[in-house]
Amino acid sequence: MEIAVIGGGLAGVEAAYQIARSGGAAILHEMRPTVTTPAHKSGLLGELVCSNSLKSMDLLNAHGLLKEELRRLDSIIVRTADETSIPGGKALVVDRERFAAKLTEEIENDPGIQVVRGEMTSIPDGVVVIASGPLTSDSLANEIGRLTNAGNLFFYDAISPIVDAQSVDLESAFYASRYSKDETGDYLNCPLTGEEYDRFYDALISAERMELKDFENTSYFEGCLPVEVLAERGKKTLAFGPMKPVGLFDPRDGKRPYAVVQLRKENASGNMLNLVGFQTKMKYPEQERVFRMIPALRNAVFLRHGSIHRNTYVNAPLCLNERLQLKVNERVFLAGQITGVEGYMEATLMGLMAGISAIKAQRGDVFIPPPPSTCAGALIRYLTTENKHFQPMNINFGLFEGYAKKTKEISVERCLQDIEDWKTSIHNKKHLTPHS
Numbered sequence: 001m002e003i004a005v006i007g008g009g010l011a012g013v014e015a016a017y018q019i020a021r022s023g024g025a026a027i028l029h030e031m032r033p034t035v036t037t038p039a040h041k042s043g044l045l046g047e048l049v050c051s052n053s054l055k056s057m058d059l060l061n062a063h064g065l066l067k068e069e070l071r072r073l074d075s076i077i078v079r080t081a082d083e084t085s086i087p088g089g090k091a092l093v094v095d096r097e098r099f100a101a102k103l104t105e106e107i108e109n110d111p112g113i114q115v116v117r118g119e120m121t122s123i124p125d126g127v128v129v130i131a132s133g134p135l136t137s138d139s140l141a142n143e144i145g146r147l148t149n150a151g152n153l154f155f156y157d158a159i160s161p162i163v164d165a166q167s168v169d170l171e172s173a174f175y176a177s178r179y180s181k182d183e184t185g186d187y188l189n190c191p192l193t194g195e196e197y198d199r200f201y202d203a204l205i206s207a208e209r210m211e212l213k214d215f216e217n218t219s220y221f222e223g224c225l226p227v228e229v230l231a232e233r234g235k236k237t238l239a240f241g242p243m244k245p246v247g248l249f250d251p252r253d254g255k256r257p258y259a260v261v262q263l264r265k266e267n268a269s270g271n272m273l274n275l276v277g278f279q280t281k282m283k284y285p286e287q288e289r290v291f292r293m294i295p296a297l298r299n300a301v302f303l304r305h306g307s308i309h310r311n312t313y314v315n316a317p318l319c320l321n322e323r324l325q326l327k328v329n330e331r332v333f334l335a336g337q338i339t340g341v342e343g344y345m346e347a348t349l350m351g352l353m354a355g356i357s358a359i360k361a362q363r364g365d366v367f368i369p370p371p372p373s374t375c376a377g378a379l380i381r382y383l384t385t386e387n388k389h390f391q392p393m394n395i396n397f398g399l400f401e402g403y404a405k406k407t408k409e410i411s412v413e414r415c416l417q418d419i420e421d422w423k424t425s426i427h428n429k430k431h432l433t434p435h436s
């Protein structure tokens with residue numbers, strides 16, 4: 001019995017390939033070129049919708065490590081990227097036409113994969129992997145929304161930056177919750193004086209912003225306005241909004257600061273801190289320049305940049321289990337960006353995991369994800385851990401179990417060893433024999 005994969009983007013191609021290389025059969029449904037999305041331009045599988053850079057190749061950079069993990073798991077996306085790369089310094093940059101054309105040819109000629117063109121407007125019977133991406137067509141999105149309870153499928157993200165807790169200057173910050181005398185409060189507060197606020201404000205409203213795509217040119221929800229748009233409403237708007245200091249007193253002088261940026265723990269270990277209410281459309285280098293004007297963040301290391309996108313994704317902690325199945329219907333797997341990860345390679349990784357998990361489920365075997373010391377395990381743990389403020393996540397070292405900057409090399413070695421061990425464990429099962 002074939003496994004249906006919906007969406008022939010990065011995740012869907014990877015999922016179909018992993019099913020086929022495990023000896024299974026996949027039907028890959030891609031709506032393009034019959035029906036297209038506002039961002040895609042061709043009918044090719046695995047088309048890159050924007051940049052042709054797959055980011056760093058350096059193993060000591062989380063993006064580089066993620067690609068190496070994919071390479072070791074025989075990812076068709078990374079192999080094809082390696083084969084169609086063009087010079088790009090330390091980044092893996094591809095010739096986008098050759099990349100997508102080569103992928104399409106290989107997938108269309110794979111005896112284990114049948115490619116069917118046309119929009120899927122409902123979810124077929126049997127085991128299904130949904131990899132329809134951030135621009136999932138409306139009719140399919142309605143179906144997914146119905147299955148996951150409409151409130152758990154989102155159409156825009158509003159992402160605040162995350163910084164490495166070890167990079168915050170604790171001499172210039174203090175723990176406290178509003179109106180609480182407890183100095184071990186839930187928030188790490190970064191105070192600003194009136195002069196510091198004025199300088200920060202001027203930099204914020206004049207910073208360069210990302211261009212909006214036509215289909216993103218829509219009014220923002222009032223509750224998740226970009227911080228720079230909020231600032232344009234008046235010089236004091238932020239000081240009365242996300243930067244309001246009420247109920248907070250700086251223990252260094254006992255006074256209320258002029259303004260405060262609050263940092264909230266993003267994960268249980270507290271090594272990742274979220275700038276509360278600072279979703280932004282500033283360009284990435286501008287975010288770093290402007291936010292480092294906050295005294296406690298002068299040396300901040302950014303693990304995730306802020307953004308606001310058109311993006312279809314589920315409330316993963318409520319909807320998904322660690323096998324990437326919908327909790328309410330375990331024959332349906334999600335893959336790619338729709339799971340709540342962010343980025344080309346993260347989407348690919350969630351395609352690879354969902355493909356292996358789906359073929360295992362079809363064979364009545366249990367899928368155990370890689371440990372959280374690996375990129376896949378760390379991202380799956382993020383997706384499936386309770387989180388009232390869930391927003392899509394890119395790979396970063398803050399997600400790794402026991403990560404510390406000074407032991408980065410050890411984390412990298414452990415990740416690569418653990419992924420090799422995991423690969424051996426899944427391929428040792430006699431029912432999951434690669435046909436290559």
Ligand SMILES: Cc1cc2nc3c(=O)[nH]c(=O)nc-3n(C[C@H](O)[C@H](O)[C@H](O)COP(=O)(O)OP(=O)(O)OC[C@H]3O[C@@H](n4cnc5c(N)ncnc54)[C@H](O)[C@@H]3O)c2cc1C
Pocket residue numbers: 006007008009010011012029030031032036037039040046047048049050051052118119120121131132133134135136137140213310335336337338342343344345347348
């Ligand atoms: C405009 C835009 C720009 C982005 N730029 C970047 C970037 O520069 N770098 C980066 O790392 N990430 C970027 N991303 C984020 C993300 O990494 C990519 O969108 C990535 O392609 C996601 O992979 P995916 O396989 O989940 O979805 P996609 O690659 O979008 O693949 C989904 C596929 O499903 C098909 N489909 C949708 N609905 C149906 C249906 N009903 N039936 C059949 N087929 C269907 C689509 O045609 C598409 O081919 C961007 C996202 C967007 C929206």
